[in-house]
Amino acid sequence: MGDVLVFAEHQAGHFSKATLVAVNAGIELAKKRGGGKCIAVIAGENLDGPAGELARYGMSKVIALDDPKLAHYLADLYAQALSALAKSLGAEYVLATATAMGKDLMPRVAARMGAPMASEIVSIGGDGTLVRPLYAGNALATVEMDGPIKVVSVRATAFDSAKPGDSAAPVEKAKPELDPAGLKMQFVSFNEIKSDRPQLTEARIVVSGGRGLKSGENFKTVLEPLVDEMGAAMGASRAAVDAGFVPNDLQVGQTGKVVAPELYVAVGISGAIQHLAGMKDSKTIVAINKDEEAPIFNVADYGLVADLFKAVPEMVEALKKVKHS
Amino acid sequence: MKILVPVKRVPDPATTIRILPDGSGIATDNIKWVINPFDEIALEEALRIKEKQGGGDVALLSVGQQAWQEQLRTGLAMGADRAILVRADQPLDTLAIARVMAKIVGDEKPELVIIGKQAIDDDSNQVGQMLAEMLGWPQATFASKVEIAGTKCTVVREVDGGVETLAFELPAVITADLRLNEPRYASLPGIMKARKKELKEIPVDSLGLDLAPKLKIKALAAPAKRQAGRKVGSVEELVGVLHSEAKVI
Ligand SMILES: Cc1cc2nc3c(=O)[nH]c(=O)nc-3n(C[C@H](O)[C@H](O)[C@H](O)COP(=O)(O)OP(=O)(O)OC[C@H]3O[C@@H](n4cnc5c(N)ncnc54)[C@H](O)[C@@H]3O)c2cc1C
Numbered sequence: 001m002g003d004v005l006v007f008a009e010h011q012a013g014h015f016s017k018a019t020l021v022a023v024n025a026g027i028e029l030a031k032k033r034g035g036g037k038c039i040a041v042i043a044g045e046n047l048d049g050p051a052g053e054l055a056r057y058g059m060s061k062v063i064a065l066d067d068p069k070l071a072h073y074l075a076d077l078y079a080q081a082l083s084a085l086a087k088s089l090g091a092e093y094v095l096a097t098a099t100a101m102g103k104d105l106m107p108r109v110a111a112r113m114g115a116p117m118a119s120e121i122v123s124i125g126g127d128g129t130l131v132r133p134l135y136a137g138n139a140l141a142t143v144e145m146d147g148p149i150k151v152v153s154v155r156a157t158a159f160d161s162a163k164p165g166d167s168a169a170p171v172e173k174a175k176p177e178l179d180p181a182g183l184k185m186q187f188v189s190f191n192e193i194k195s196d197r198p199q200l201t202e203a204r205i206v207v208s209g210g211r212g213l214k215s216g217e218n219f220k221t222v223l224e225p226l227v228d229e230m231g232a233a234m235g236a237s238r239a240a241v242d243a244g245f246v247p248n249d250l251q252v253g254q255t256g257k258v259v260a261p262e263l264y265v266a267v268g269i270s271g272a273i274q275h276l277a278g279m280k281d282s283k284t285i286v287a288i289n290k291d292e293e294a295p296i297f298n299v300a301d302y303g304l305v306a307d308l309f310k311a312v313p314e315m316v317e318a319l320k321k322v323k324h325s
Numbered sequence: 326m327k328i329l330v331p332v333k334r335v336p337d338p339a340t341t342i343r344i345l346p347d348g349s350g351i352a353t354d355n356i357k358w359v360i361n362p363f364d365e366i367a368l369e370e371a372l373r374i375k376e377k378q379g380g381g382d383v384a385l386l387s388v389g390q391q392a393w394q395e396q397l398r399t400g401l402a403m404g405a406d407r408a409i410l411v412r413a414d415q416p417l418d419t420l421a422i423a424r425v426m427a428k429i430v431g432d433e434k435p436e437l438v439i440i441g442k443q444a445i446d447d448d449s450n451q452v453g454q455m456l457a458e459m460l461g462w463p464q465a466t467f468a469s470k471v472e473i474a475g476t477k478c479t480v481v482r483e484v485d486g487g488v489e490t491l492a493f494e495l496p497a498v499i500t501a502d503l504r505l506n507e508p509r510y511a512s513l514p515g516i517m518k519a520r521k522k523e524l525k526e527i528p529v530d531s532l533g534l535d536l537a538p539k540l541k542i543k544a545l546a547a548p549a550k551r552q553a554g555r556k557v558g559s560v561e562e563l564v565g566v567l568h569s570e571a572k573v574i
């Protein structure tokens with residue numbers, strides 16, 4: 001009893017910090033549920049390399065669902081493969097990180113198994129209860145699930161990621177159970193938004209811009225020099241994304257990405273609760289806003305009331321000086 | 326085309342949530358209730374598809390209490406043709422809600438369900454995906470663009486690192502993201518017309534489904550409050566404290 005099956009998402013054989021968070025949370029959950037095993041599963045094609053890589057992260061086994069049909073992620077197909085595996089293993093939990101893929105896939109897995117699901121948990125209680133935020137993070141709910149099998153997604157910022165060790169877990173290849181009649185979705189294309197900057201959810205520093213930037217052009221000429229001077233990832237408020245200043249995958253908030261970097265700099269962002277939901281667990285928060293009443297100042301460790309078009313270029317210069325001193 | 330749009334009643338997103346002292350729930354006095362914002366976007370998309378096709382049937386579906394009629398009437402005023410309220414007074418989990426919806430879909434036989442990606446109260450982001458699986462239908466979550474040609478549907482989805490395009494045959498479930506459209510407001514004539522539109526009630530018990538919740542909320546607590554820090558006087562001071570005090574640069 002108490003085995004945890006972790007779905008380990010990978011990008012072309014590479015495991016992000018977010019995936020390794022699921023592995024760590026899976027190991028913790030298995031421990032707290034009476035010492036069950038934590039088993040990781042990866043799906044795709046030509047998995048020998050990535051499966052071996054994953055095996056160093058402390059779980060008791062890695063299962064590779066290797067099949068050309070799984071080369072591209074599709075919700076219906078992956079839900080079939082994952083739920084069939086969970087059932088055959090008799091796992092008590094199926095767990096993944098709440099990335100875009102995790103959010104898309106895991107409820108489908110839960111429904112296929114008739115299992116309940118807790119989304120975006122932020123902690124695991126000793127008694128098998130889980131804690132998850134509701135109402136844009138304004139309430140924390142302690143939830144309990146019944147049934148032989150349960151599905152969980154984990155908020156990436158709430159747990160550490162697993163660390164590689166010296167020993168490697170055994171890797172097992174398994175043939176996925178796929179019902180050809182159940183394959184109804186077709187992958188057409190993926191339009192990647194390329195960036196040389198660190199990933200938003202993995203960066204040590206995040207600099208985000210809001211409607212106060214006024215245009216996409218200003219994001220480029222005013223904000224980006226600061227982002228790059230700090231070696232940061234760039235984020236944005238919903239208002240900035242909706243206005244088309246920056247791509248959608250930069251949105252931080254309740255319905256965007258949740259980040260918790262060491263330093264979060266909010267520039268021209270008012271601080272609506274939906275935005276705070278995505279960044280208020282950052283270690284240090286800086287806000288630059290010309291309105292001294294802006295709610296962002298209620299969560300900022302350091303607030304600067306100023307016109308961003310003056311303050312941001314000044315900050316770039318000041319940072320250069322610090323670097324050279 | 327027949328399109329079904331689920332609608333949830335939620336606190337207005339601008340509401341400050343207060344948790345009851347005993348942790349049993351939130352204080353519901355002084356809350357303004359609205360249609361879940363993502364469901365408004367889903368409804369707008371359904372209305373646009375109907376308008377483009379020059380006809381069709383857009384039905385709303387809620388699984389909730391009597392008071393939810395208010396939000397259904399708002400949806401009818403926006404332009405939906407009719408509404409179904411499955412009356413359920415007991416707490417239901419996402420699995421049970423999806424099960425009720427799957428039953429109604431089986432009776433109504435829509436070609437498309439457009440649903441919000443996430444309810445802004447429970448923030449689960451589950452029901453659409455669960456419904457798709459229960460029906461054995463394809464799903465396209467987090468949609469920012471929907472194109473329909475005959476029975477073929479193409480959806481652009483917002484995912485990590487970019488946008489993905491999926492194609493499939495209808496029937497299907499699509500979950501709406503923020504960038505899909507800008508919902509319209511109900512017009513005055515729309516509000517007048519809404520009063521006469523059909524709002525059918527179905528008692529949940531009459532559906533004969535197992536709805537016992539498998540996920541239970543034991544207690545709610547307020548998250549630790551973040552202490553407001555201080556204002557700095559200049560950029561120089563800001564960079565100084567980040568360097569020497571916070572030690573982050
Ligand atoms: C269902 C739903 C989901 C949502 N999800 C999200 C989400 O995930 N993420 C998110 O961010 N929002 C989300 N929102 C939107 C949120 O409610 C706010 O509307 C949004 O965060 C506002 O963005 P903003 O702060 O950039 O814009 P505004 O609120 O317009 O603030 C702009 C700020 O810039 C300042 N400013 C203007 N000019 C200057 C200048 N020259 N110098 C300095 N400061 C200046 C102004 O003082 C102001 O405070 C959601 C809303 C809903 C209803």
Ligand SMILES: Nc1ncnc2c1ncn2[C@@H]1O[C@H](COP(=O)(O)O)[C@@H](O)[C@H]1O
Pocket residue numbers: 331332333361363364386387388389419422440441442443444445447448449450451452453
């Ligand atoms: N009881 C309900 N009645 C109608 N729609 C609902 C209900 N519960 C959830 N939904 C819709 O399902 C979508 C996903 O909700 P959730 O999975 O709870 O985040 C949202 O757009 C909700 O509005």
